[in-house]
Amino acid sequence: MIKPSHEPHSNLIKFTMLLAGAVFLLMMIIGLVMRAAQGDLIEIDPAIFYQLMTAHGAGMVGAASLTGAAIMWYFVSRYVSLVKEVFVVFLTLFLFGVLFILGSISLGQFGAGWTFLFPLPAISGGAWETGAAAAFIIGLILIGVGFLLMNLEVGRKLISAFDGIGGALAWPVITGEVTPDDAPPPAIVASMATIIFNTIGIVVGAAVLVSSLIDLYVPAFEVDALLAKNMIYFFGHVFINATIYMAVVAVYEIIPEYTVKPWKTSRIFAIAWSAILLFVMAVYPHHLLQDTVMPVWALIMGQIVSYLSGIPLLTVTAFSLCVYLRGSKIKWDLASALLVLGVAGWSVGVVPAIIDGMISVNKIMHNTQWVPGHFHIYLLLGEVAMSFGFMAYLIKEAKSSEFQMIDKTAFGVYLAGGIGFTLMFLVSGAMSVPRRWAVHAEEWLLQDRIATVFGLLVIVGALIFVARYIIGISTYRRT
Amino acid sequence: MQLYVLALSLSLMCFVSLFFISAVMASENEKTLSSPEEKRIKYIWAMFFIGIVVTFSSLWQYPHTISKSVHAQAINVTGAQWYWEIDKEKVLLNKPVVFNVHTSDVNHGMGVLDSDGKLIFQTQAMPGYVNRIEHVFTKPGEYKVICLEFCGVSHHDMITEFQVVEKVVAKKENKND
Numbered sequence: 001m002i003k004p005s006h007e008p009h010s011n012l013i014k015f016t017m018l019l020a021g022a023v024f025l026l027m028m029i030i031g032l033v034m035r036a037a038q039g040d041l042i043e044i045d046p047a048i049f050y051q052l053m054t055a056h057g058a059g060m061v062g063a064a065s066l067t068g069a070a071i072m073w074y075f076v077s078r079y080v081s082l083v084k085e086v087f088v089v090f091l092t093l094f095l096f097g098v099l100f101i102l103g104s105i106s107l108g109q110f111g112a113g114w115t116f117l118f119p120l121p122a123i124s125g126g127a128w129e130t131g132a133a134a135a136f137i138i139g140l141i142l143i144g145v146g147f148l149l150m151n152l153e154v155g156r157k158l159i160s161a162f163d164g165i166g167g168a169l170a171w172p173v174i175t176g177e178v179t180p181d182d183a184p185p186p187a188i189v190a191s192m193a194t195i196i197f198n199t200i201g202i203v204v205g206a207a208v209l210v211s212s213l214i215d216l217y218v219p220a221f222e223v224d225a226l227l228a229k230n231m232i233y234f235f236g237h238v239f240i241n242a243t244i245y246m247a248v249v250a251v252y253e254i255i256p257e258y259t260v261k262p263w264k265t266s267r268i269f270a271i272a273w274s275a276i277l278l279f280v281m282a283v284y285p286h287h288l289l290q291d292t293v294m295p296v297w298a299l300i301m302g303q304i305v306s307y308l309s310g311i312p313l314l315t316v317t318a319f320s321l322c323v324y325l326r327g328s329k330i331k332w333d334l335a336s337a338l339l340v341l342g343v344a345g346w347s348v349g350v351v352p353a354i355i356d357g358m359i360s361v362n363k364i365m366h367n368t369q370w371v372p373g374h375f376h377i378y379l380l381l382g383e384v385a386m387s388f389g390f391m392a393y394l395i396k397e398a399k400s401s402e403f404q405m406i407d408k409t410a411f412g413v414y415l416a417g418g419i420g421f422t423l424m425f426l427v428s429g430a431m432s433v434p435r436r437w438a439v440h441a442e443e444w445l446l447q448d449r450i451a452t453v454f455g456l457l458v459i460v461g462a463l464i465f466v467a468r469y470i471i472g473i474s475t476y477r478r479t
Numbered sequence: 480m481q482l483y484v485l486a487l488s489l490s491l492m493c494f495v496s497l498f499f500i501s502a503v504m505a506s507e508n509e510k511t512l513s514s515p516e517e518k519r520i521k522y523i524w525a526m527f528f529i530g531i532v533v534t535f536s537s538l539w540q541y542p543h544t545i546s547k548s549v550h551a552q553a554i555n556v557t558g559a560q561w562y563w564e565i566d567k568e569k570v571l572l573n574k575p576v577v578f579n580v581h582t583s584d585v586n587h588g589m590g591v592l593d594s595d596g597k598l599i600f601q602t603q604a605m606p607g608y609v610n611r612i613e614h615v616f617t618k619p620g621e622y623k624v625i626c627l628e629f630c631g632v633s634h635h636d637m638i639t640e641f642q643v644v645e646k647v648v649a650k651k652e653n654k655n656d
Contacts, residue, residue, distance in 0.1 A: 321502070366627070434625060438634075443596070
């Protein structure tokens with residue numbers, strides 16, 4: 001099996017994870033404020049609520065994508081020599097993008113949601129000016145350009161080091177030309193697949209963002225709303241999924257350090273990642289199942305691919321991890337526990353997602369709180385857990401690490417909070433509570449209030465993770 | 480139906496969780512899982528089989544089918560920031576109703592709640608397009624229309640009502656001829 005041969009860019013990645021950890025915390029606090037407001041525990045003007053909602057969505061997607069990118073960069077740079085300056089440019093563009101987005105929300109009162117669904121940014125009903133919408137869109141474009149540069153750098157190095165795209169995707173293992181012992185490591189296969197679909201997603205996203213930007217100032221430049229919706233959901237679905245697929249690289253690379261057992265690219269693993277590459281791009285119509293003007297074949301494809309997407313995750317990544325853990329004598333500490341939780345949370349979260357991907361179920365569940373219910377499971381207990389696990393890994397040595405009482409407490413509090421918080425969303429969804437409503441009816445308040453308490457637990461757990469990380473990076477130096 | 484969906488989801492989520500919990504508990508054991516690849520292939524085939532059954536049973540009758548019934552009542556619904564316009568206040572019980580859903584500005588989501596506050600169907604309202612959806616009401620009473628696609632600062636205020644009745648009484652008109 002190909003072994004790591006380069007020094008990763010540790011300090012740069014540690015700094016990036018620090019930024020992302022702080023953003024996660026801030027966005028969790030905003031999320032808590034929103035749930036408390038829905039539960040009538042505090043009073044917030046609806047305009048402010050929707051601005052907070054926009055900040056929460058953009059901030060969480062941004063922080064998740066930043067941690068995913070940092071994880072992928074860190075581990076890929078152990079196998080190939082990546083140009084560090086490209087990541088610096090990516091991070092700089094990302095931060096400039098964040099400034100534009102924060103400015104558009106705080107100074108311009110922009111509150112159209114992070115999904116910027118055309119033509120809402122241009123038609124605010126007097127809530128924000130065109131300039132605020134433009135600043136938000138420019139912010140997203142800057143972040144997208146940064147991601148594009150980062151993806152192209154990783155992609156070109158992988159293509160050159162592993163004999164083309166097919167080589168990096170381990171196709172010779174599928175055809176039997178190469179054995180798993182000589183195959184690219186799972187981190188490389190996962191990164192190559194993610195870079196391909198994320199690059200396509202970002203290009204489509206950039207096209208619809210630029211069209212929306214032109215439409216803001218030149219309304220005669222007509223954009224077809226159905227086409228824009230397809231492009232936005234294609235980009236949005238691919239981009240948020242890419243965050244998880246980049247973060248899972250940490251599991252493939254770190255868990256073997258704890259079990260001292262290599263995780264190889266098997267034939268089924270290679271097939272699964274090539275399938276993921278197609279499924280992630282083909283599944284997006286499941287976001288448009290209630291647009292009956294969509295072609296029937298597209299909506300049926302959305303339902304079928306939504307189900308198929310669960311197969312590689314559950315039977316390859318989740319199943320392999322469970323097989324791998326059995327009898328492994330794995331050394332448990334905060335990093336290993338959070339990484340395993342990340343895959344478990346992701347796997348559990350796809351269940352309500354797949355069920356909602358059925359047209360008949362979607363008809364009574366779409367855009368209720370069922371939707372934030374399932375995506376909070378695979379983000380809060382999935383991607384974010386993996387990111388916190390990676391942060392814990394960056395400040396400890398697997399061999400000498402211990403699962404201290406403070407870490408166990410933080411893990412337990414975060415897990416309990418996460419389960420309760422997301423469960424309240426699902427229960428509310430089953431009770432037909434709409435998502436993205438600033439004001440809730442009396443009969444919905446109980447779940448909102450229970451969710452607020454569980455949300456507080458999540459923040460306590462996350463606060464300890466981040467505090468331990470800050471202490472750790474100042475005392476431990478991983479190379 | 481929503482409660483069945485919740486119960487099924489929670490059951491399957493528990494099943495997946497137990498799979499992980501048992502693997503974590505077994506991490507200290509000496510024994511590893513016997514013939515994992517055979518088991519994996521069985522799981523893959525099981526998921527394919529379940530998928531085929533679920534796909535055929537759920538799509539056999541396409542959920543967005545519009546019948547060609549001559550008895551169908553047509554209702555035009557238009558969403559706008561932040562109100563609904565419906566061209567009929569009353570619709571008939573047990574007869575197909577086709578909703579032609581428009582918007583005059585941004586995307587909206589027309590969700591219909593029954594008198595218990597349960598969502599019974601929805602469709603989107605999209606600029607430049609008319610989404611059509613059909614429903615047969617089987618319970619008389621007041622039904623609410625809410626917005627299920629975020630559309631701006633008063634999104635949550637976009638609520639209106641219509642009635643489902645057994646018989647629509649026509650208004651008397653004075654005819655001079």
